[in-house]
Amino acid sequence: MNSDWFSTPLTSADKQVASLIEKERARQFQTLPMIASENYASRAVLEAQGSILTNKYAEGPLGKREYSGCGVVDRIELLAKERAKKLFGAEYANVEPYSGTQANQIVYFAALKPRDKILGMHQEDYGHLTHGNPESFSGAFYSSLPYRLSPKTEQIDFDAIARLARRRKPRMIIAGYSCYPRKVDFAKFREIADSVGAYLLCDIAHLCGLIAAGQHENPVPFADFATTTTHKMLRGPRGGLILSKAKFENAIERAVCPGVQGGALMHAVAAKAVAFREAASAQFKSHVRRVLHNAAVLAEELQRLGFKLFAGGTDTHMVVFKLKGSGVDFAAAQNLLEKAGITVNGMPLPFEPKGPGAVRIGSPALTTRGMGPREMRQVAGMIARVLNSAGKPAVLRRVKREVGELAGLFCLQ
Numbered sequence: 226m227n228s229d230w231f232s233t234p235l236t237s238a239d240k241q242v243a244s245l246i247e248k249e250r251a252r253q254f255q256t257l258p259m260i261a262s263e264n265y266a267s268r269a270v271l272e273a274q275g276s277i278l279t280n281k282y283a284e285g286p287l288g289k290r291e292y293s294g295c296g297v298v299d300r301i302e303l304l305a306k307e308r309a310k311k312l313f314g315a316e317y318a319n320v321e322p323y324s325g326t327q328a329n330q331i332v333y334f335a336a337l338k339p340r341d342k343i344l345g346m347h348q349e350d351y352g353h354l355t356h357g358n359p360e361s362f363s364g365a366f367y368s369s370l371p372y373r374l375s376p377k378t379e380q381i382d383f384d385a386i387a388r389l390a391r392r393r394k395p396r397m398i399i400a401g402y403s404c405y406p407r408k409v410d411f412a413k414f415r416e417i418a419d420s421v422g423a424y425l426l427c428d429i430a431h432l433c434g435l436i437a438a439g440q441h442e443n444p445v446p447f448a449d450f451a452t453t454t455t456h457k458m459l460r461g462p463r464g465g466l467i468l469s470k471a472k473f474e475n476a477i478e479r480a481v482c483p484g485v486q487g488g489a490l491m492h493a494v495a496a497k498a499v500a501f502r503e504a505a506s507a508q509f510k511s512h513v514r515r516v517l518h519n520a521a522v523l524a525e526e527l528q529r530l531g532f533k534l535f536a537g538g539t540d541t542h543m544v545v546f547k548l549k550g551s552g553v554d555f556a557a558a559q560n561l562l563e564k565a566g567i568t569v570n571g572m573p574l575p576f577e578p579k580g581p582g583a584v585r586i587g588s589p590a591l592t593t594r595g596m597g598p599r600e601m602r603q604v605a606g607m608i609a610r611v612l613n614s615a616g617k618p619a620v621l622r623r624v625k626r627e628v629g630e631l632a633g634l635f636c637l638q
């Protein structure tokens with residue numbers, strides 16, 4: 226075997242890919258990422274994910290692999306599982322899902338039969354694709370019974386969910402959202418699930434960092450299943466995690482493989498182990514408190530600048546502000562902000578599909594960069610100037626310059 230091939234660094238072996246990675250690194254640090262689901266993974270997480278563990282096949286559950294030579298990777302997976310269980314107080318953890326979508330798919334495959342009824346948030350109210358959206362496997366293979374937010378408060382309407390559950394008797398109720406800035410009363414979901422004999426799946430992809438840091442009620446001890454991604458506020462590798470009661474261990478392991486996936490991505494599993502260790506630290510807890518404070522400051526400042534907040538405000542890392550009166554719709558807002566160096570999600574509002582919509586932002590990535598309340602006020606001001614600029618190139622250029630200056634002060638390097 227040619228040892229040059231094995232040991233040549235990427236910058237020499239493939240200049241095109243190396244240079245694109247370098248461009249993306251520059252973009253990530255020269256702009257302000259405010260997509261609520263994005264964050265920065267540490268060097269330790271990146272090293273584990275970029276390690277030689279990618280070479281190893283480890284198909285089948287831990288301890289019962291189909292492949293030999295799994296001694297070391299088994300120890301890594303055990304570490305990741307034990308750390309996840311401890312972090313979230315879970316009886317059982319499966320660290321193999323390739324993504325949050327696959328974590329949900331695995332839970333459905335383990336607990337449901339095709340056409341079983343699942344009750345999840347309506348897609349127009351920002352229900353996740355995997356919670357019964359007709360265009361995803363979850364709506365195609367299971368009978369989706371969507372529930373809606375209260376049109377008045379834009380918050381979860383527990384009475385309506387309880388009524389729907391009593392009438393339609395779902396097999397599983399799903400709580401957890403991609404664009405809901407308020408706390409979620411998971412205990413109330415448990416009561417509703419118990420009242421109709423349904424499983425409760427809590428999808429904590431957005432809230433997992435708050436939960437790990439003790440800043441949000443932890444549903445893991447009383448949910449049948451909880452699923453999450455590991456790359457959002459947890460700052461791990463892109464991937465998924467399932468937490469459940471011990472009694473579901475066998476069903477979940479069969480659903481992982483051969484059910485839904487093949488060999489575990491052991492490099493990602495190792496990186497998850499590193500991220501779980503980081504998330505158990507006192508530093509992470511104080512980081513999450515800063516994330517929450519920064520989101521509250523963003524919300525307050527955007528309101529002061531004239532924007533109305535979806536769901537009446539935020540209790541989390543996420544702020545969703547409405548564009549009514551700003552002269553731009555959600556697609557134009559996302560586009561203009563990107564031109565100015567601020568990445569966000571623009572989206573239509575529930576109950577107003579033809580209205581200008583809203584923008585979802587989050588504080589996690591900027592907080593990781595070290596920014597605090599002062600910078601949040603500055604960023605809210607820049608967002609308002611862009612959205613009120615009617616797309617004037619001079620305003621966009623000026624804000625972009627300010628974004629670059631601010632980004633340069635907080636570049637983690």
Ligand code: DSN
Pocket residue numbers: 262325353403404
């Ligand atoms: N894509 C995730 C988010 O942005 O919230 C949800 O899957």
